[in-house]
Amino acid sequence: MVIEWRIINLSKSSKIKARIGWQGLTTAEYLDEGYAFLVTGTDIKSGRVDWANCHFVTYERYAQDQNIQIANGDLLLSKDGTIGKVALVSNLNRPATLNSGVFVIKPINDDYETNYMFYVLESFIFKDFLGQLSAGSTINHLYQKDIVKFECALPPINEQRRIATALLSIDETIDSLRKKLNKYRELREGCLQEMFPQRGKRLPVRRFPEYKREWKECSFGSITNIFSAARVHKEDWTNSGVPFFRSSDVMAALNGTTNEKAYISEDLYEKLSLVSGKLEKGDVLVTGGGSIGNPYIVPDNKPLYTKDADLLWVKRNNGIDPYFIYTFFFTPAFREYLLSISHVGTIAHYTIEQLKKTPIMLPEITEQISIGNLFKDLDATIKLQYRELKKYENIKQGMMEELLTGKVRLV
Secondary structure, three states: OOOOOEEEEHHHHEEEEOOOHHHOOOHHHOEOOOOEEEEOHHHEEOOEEOHHHOEEEOHHHHHOOHHHOOOOOOEEEEOEOOOOOEEEOOOOOOOEEEOOOEEEEEEOOOOOOHHHHHHHHHOHHHHHHHHHHHOOOOOOEOOHHHHOOOEEEEOOHHHHHHHHHHHHHHHHHHHHHHHHHHHHHHHHHHHHHHHOOOOOOOOOOOOOOOOOOOOEEEEHHHHOOEEOOOOOOHHHOEOOOEEEEOHHHHHHHHHOOOOOOOEEOHHHHHHHHHHHOOOOOOOEEEEOEOOOOOEEEOOOOOOOEEOOOOEEEEOOOOOOOHHHHHHHOOOHHHHHHHHHOOOOOOOOEOOHHHHHHOEEEEOOHHHHHHHHHHHHHHHHHHHHHHHHHHHHHHHHHHHHHHHOOOOOOOO
């Protein structure tokens, strides 16, 4: 431990309270309007309380327990569902209380600044503590008897304030980037709603003004060729070579995450390609297994092979804009169609025959290109904003590791 830092037990420096079972608050008492906010674990988002989506309770329920009446500056910690989510209460402008899934933590002495403790509870320090409680198993509930065991090292109070100020500054940057990213995502969603015809309609709500011609209804099987790859056995997977794409790779690309990659040898790729052909830039892959109906547009002509029924292959056609086709798979019309061909709300697989029969409203090629370019630019902007957000989130994690452990001092 760093000299001048001292270890405290959170429960001895705080009042930690939650709604207890005998109070019997039921979901039927969650109101759309009422006297006081009712904060649940799902209302804790990105370190703050999402007041706009909170339910309410009556005055009687609010007044029932003063220990869980919350105020600006209090710390909240989820103890059910996704446990360990933390929020620093701010921008509270009316009475508020808690449901049974959240602790409120209030300091009872001058050991810590709540702004500083918020970052401790948000950091790897508290996550490691939760991990030790679970000992490899899943925790579904965080008990008071567990949280009272939490201890952490604290710097002098003035240094706590400096650290909290530094982390708050980068949090403000992250919040700004997140809002900007969400704005572009909402814009994209709005364009999907308006620039493609709704299911059962022949024209979109919004068009580029230079286009007047009717859209025509087609099926995928009538406008392009659809394939799937030859089967590759798992024992033929390798650690290097030609990338072997599965539905999990498509989902990782869509979500901006990473997954375990698979490969096949170049010799096997060439052999199988004699039968199935080779993927080319602008071809679209669609998940046929797992999370079905999700697209991936092939970005270049580098060797790439796919898992047979797991991914369906929509071959590029010179009379169709690839990005228009790619974007179609995100539209409400397609998602509704996919739901309509299921029997119980989900289908285990989306097959070549089902894709061939899938209807699509198609404008002239120049309008396709204009729509495709619009979404290509939007997607590029969203990807850029997402990378910028992740960059600052990583910077914040590095700062927390250094500042909350004393590796770097703000004295």
